[in-house]
Amino acid sequence: MQQILNKTYDPSSFETEVYNRSEKEFELQNSNNVYSIMMPPPNITGNLHVGHALTYTLQDILVRFYRQSGYNVLWQPGTDHAGIATQMVVERKLEQEGQTTLTRDEFIEQVWKWKQQSGDIIVKQQRRLGCSACWTRSRFTMDEGMSKAVAHAFVQLFKAGLIYRDKRLVNWDYKFKTAISDLEIVNKEEKGTLWYIKYQIADNDEYITIATTRPETMFGDVAIAVNPNDDRYKSMHGMFAIIPFTDRKIPIICDEHADMGKGTGAVKITPAHDYNDFIVGKRNNLPMINIFDENIHLLKNEYVPEFLAGIFAKKARKIIVEKLKENNLLVKAEEIMHSVPYGDRSNVVIEPFLTDQWFVDAPQLAKEALSAVEQKKTCFIPEKWVNTYYEWMKNIQPWCISRQIIWGHQIPAWFGPNGEIIVEETEEKAFKQADKLGIQHTKLIRDKDVLDTWFSSGLWPIATLGWPEKTEELEKFYPTTVLITGFDIIFFWVARMMMMCMYFTGKVPFADVYIHALVRDEKGQKMSKSKGNVLDPLVLMDKYGADALRFTLSFFSVPGCDLKICEDNVKISRNFITKIWNAARFLQYNNFIFSKNIEEINPKSLLCKWLLGKAQMLQQQINDDVKNYRFDYIAKDIQVFLREIFCDFFIECSKIADTTEVKQIASYVFFEFLRISHPVIPFVTDYLVHELYESDTLTTKDSHKLMSIKINYDEIKIVDNFVNTVHKIRSNDITNYEEELKQFPDELQALHKICTIR
RNA sequence: GGUCGCGUAGCUCAGUUGGUAGAGCACCGCGUUCACAUCGCGGUUGUCACAGGUUCGAGUCCUGUCGCGACCACCA
Numbered sequence: 018m019q020q021i022l023n024k025t026y027d028p029s030s031f032e033t034e035v036y037n038r039s040e041k042e043f044e045l046q047n048s049n050n051v052y053s054i055m056m057p058p059p060n061i062t063g064n065l066h067v068g069h070a071l072t073y074t075l076q077d078i079l080v081r082f083y084r085q086s087g088y089n090v091l092w093q094p095g096t097d098h099a100g101i102a103t104q105m106v107v108e109r110k111l112e113q114e115g116q117t118t119l120t121r122d123e124f125i126e127q128v129w130k131w132k133q134q135s136g137d138i139i140v141k142q143q144r145r146l147g148c149s150a151c152w153t154r155s156r157f158t159m160d161e162g163m164s165k166a167v168a169h170a171f172v173q174l175f176k177a178g179l180i181y182r183d184k185r186l187v188n189w190d191y192k193f194k195t196a197i198s199d200l201e202i203v204n205k206e207e208k209g210t211l212w213y214i215k216y217q218i219a220d221n222d223e224y225i226t227i228a229t230t231r232p233e234t235m236f237g238d239v240a241i242a243v244n245p246n247d248d249r250y251k252s253m254h255g256m257f258a259i260i261p262f263t264d265r266k267i268p269i270i271c272d273e274h275a276d277m278g279k280g281t282g283a284v285k286i287t288p289a290h291d292y293n294d295f296i297v298g299k300r301n302n303l304p305m306i307n308i309f310d311e312n313i314h315l316l317k318n319e320y321v322p323e324f325l326a327g328i329f330a331k332k333a334r335k336i337i338v339e340k341l342k343e344n345n346l347l348v349k350a351e352e353i354m355h356s357v358p359y360g361d362r363s364n365v366v367i368e369p370f371l372t373d374q375w376f377v378d379a380p381q382l383a384k385e386a387l388s389a390v391e392q393k394k395t396c397f398i399p400e401k402w403v404n405t406y407y408e409w410m411k412n413i414q415p416w417c418i419s420r421q422i423i424w425g426h427q428i429p430a431w432f433g434p435n436g437e438i439i440v441e442e443t444e445e446k447a448f449k450q451a452d453k454l455g456i457q458h459t460k461l462i463r464d465k466d467v468l469d470t471w472f473s474s475g476l477w478p479i480a481t482l483g484w485p486e487k488t489e490e491l492e493k494f495y496p497t498t499v500l501i502t503g504f505d506i507i508f509f510w511v512a513r514m515m516m517m518c519m520y521f522t523g524k525v526p527f528a529d530v531y532i533h534a535l536v537r538d539e540k541g542q543k544m545s546k547s548k549g550n551v552l553d554p555l556v557l558m559d560k561y562g563a564d565a566l567r568f569t570l571s572f573f574s575v576p577g578c579d580l581k582i583c584e585d586n587v588k589i590s591r592n593f594i595t596k597i598w599n600a601a602r603f604l605q606y607n608n609f610i611f612s613k614n615i616e617e618i619n620p621k622s623l624l625c626k627w628l629l630g631k632a633q634m635l636q637q638q639i640n641d642d643v644k645n646y647r648f649d650y651i652a653k654d655i656q657v658f659l660r661e662i663f664c665d666f667f668i669e670c671s672k673i674a675d676t677t678e679v680k681q682i683a684s685y686v687f688f689e690f691l692r693i694s695h696p697v698i699p700f701v702t703d704y705l706v707h708e709l710y711e712s713d714t715l716t717t718k719d720s721h722k723l724m725s726i727k728i729n730y731d732e733i734k735i736v737d738n739f740v741n742t743v744h745k746i747r748s749n750d751i752t753n754y755e756e757e758l759k760q761f762p763d764e765l766q767a768l769h770k771i772c773t774i775r
Numbered sequence: 776g777g778u779c780g781c782g783u784a785g786c787u788c789a790g791u792u793g794g795u796a797g798a799g800c801a802c803c804g805c806g807u808u809c810a811c812a813u814c815g816c817g818g819u820u821g822u823c824a825c826a827g828g829u830u831c832g833a834g835u836c837c838u839g840u841c842g843c844g845a846c847c848a849c850c851a
Binding site for chain 2: 024209211212213229231280282283284401404412561579581582589593594596605607649650656657748
């Protein structure tokens, strides 16, 4: 027996129950039509923020739609170990507990322990949002399978010469004492000082003045460069200058790098501490002199004056400037605005630092990844993002993948006593290889470094399907149908997946890449804790229901535009869902016959034919919207149908034309409406269907008849005209409206009261 | 410096081969005889940034200008 629905729509009273009831339906189905999405694995340190809510909602809409349409849907969930981010969190926690002297292995054990305790918080939050992923297949980027895949990939790339070890300048994060990639840097525009410093010319009383923002690097100088066409310095070519506070002489050389318009036109060359100087140094066969240690303290060596040895660079700068002033070597100090690189996690200034690191030959791997997009094997939606992708891929630099941290995939490389490098998937294989090469394997030392988090993320689409084994799943679900993600990780993740997956499989990892925008506040500002404009999806769901949040995010997902959302928007969506709720209550109160299966759908009345026709058109629209990734239209079409067609017109008419046919068709169409809306608002639709139609869930395939009903569009048009006329009569306050209605068939004329309903 | 995007009602934005300017919110008026005040009915609101051009016709296509934003690079 049906329960009468509560007077008010209260999502918190049923959302959990609905989710639990349908969860078993999220697993793989038997069907030859395959649809697959790799869920971007959130960091285990994460909490669901509104950006997550957006990306998961859009993905869930797609997978629910295709699951309903009978596809075998794989939505692959999982979590990311998030190297530095996680290590930071755990370090802080251990520090608070006073545990600071752990060994490497003990620390790793602590991270795993922490992961077990708090790593699935975000997964619970994903469920709260209604994510219908294949949870039983959930993976972690450090689980056994992923670790094997990562080691395998590393070894393969190494053997192909696409991973190599090199001494290069890298971005050095002195807080974490690790190299980081170019992408992990954020540049901040800041006030700075450009110091003009005099270097004395050797064997001469003259001086040459250079300008620098980083005087503390001067002890690593190996030359001063001037432009060959610069008349000011022609007389100095081939002479030597002396670095202040030292007696080291450096040559004055000619190089195009020196820009006559900048500074004094003479520039100090410090190859070990500046990217441009590194290139100039190589070009001119200059030595590289490192003067920093890993903490960016000045080294104690023959290059650094004794009074600065062991001092932190930033502090050394002040001392040097003072000392220059005292010695009358500072010509001037100019205030300038310049951008300074910071570590995105550590928030400390990043220094170019000369170290041995592992690199991926990204320029080589990028070739295939680039041409695949050019050939439209992978399409970006909106299309404008292909330019961003091209731009980056064409200018891609070697990717530094080694990190001097603890938490991550340890690099499968072993060093021999004489600098030999052995790269194998396991220690066992490495030892065997050592024996073969005549190296005493007991003397092998494994590289302590771990891989950049994104190295494993880049393998996510294939590794989760069992690669490097040739599994059935890989055959079936790869390449995946679409990747949904934000533009902020096109480079971090999308590009890396393209490169690595294509290299290992020869196939693109996804046919489409849908790029959504950022969620901002109603003024278009980025949400941040300090501004206090952060929307917490968990709070919103508690207040208005998960459906309301999902509907809002879908509604505002205009392609290529940022979403400007405030709490009121969610409230408005909740109000719309209330409208659905109340429509259901109306049907209930008026003893409508709840059946989703009508034996024969062949109504006689224009009104019913019209409603069926409109429902069919809704289905068609939604099909198109989903195909075109127009999530905004999906929400709008659902809203317009329910409000304007079903409630405002049809239900109002049904109060006048209260026939059995009307009741049958109304309840049938309402069911179809719930089915069609389900991907966006799964909770309320499942609940209503369960309560009213005694059907468990809308999650799985439903062989609906809607699209096979024959519709006479001339008849639809007649009723459309009638609807328009009614609106006209209402707004113009026409009293003798019967005259206006005479053009319509008797059935519609009989509904004349609709013109005066207020 | 390079790339891309945006400027339409007070606000947030739709406007898909060029053909009479739309929605929601806000605002104003009316309405609580039972689906719905978490609401209904109705109304007001625009030199479509500016200037040219193509066209019978431009919010839509082209060129330029101004304003805003994002990303990348450089940063002696």
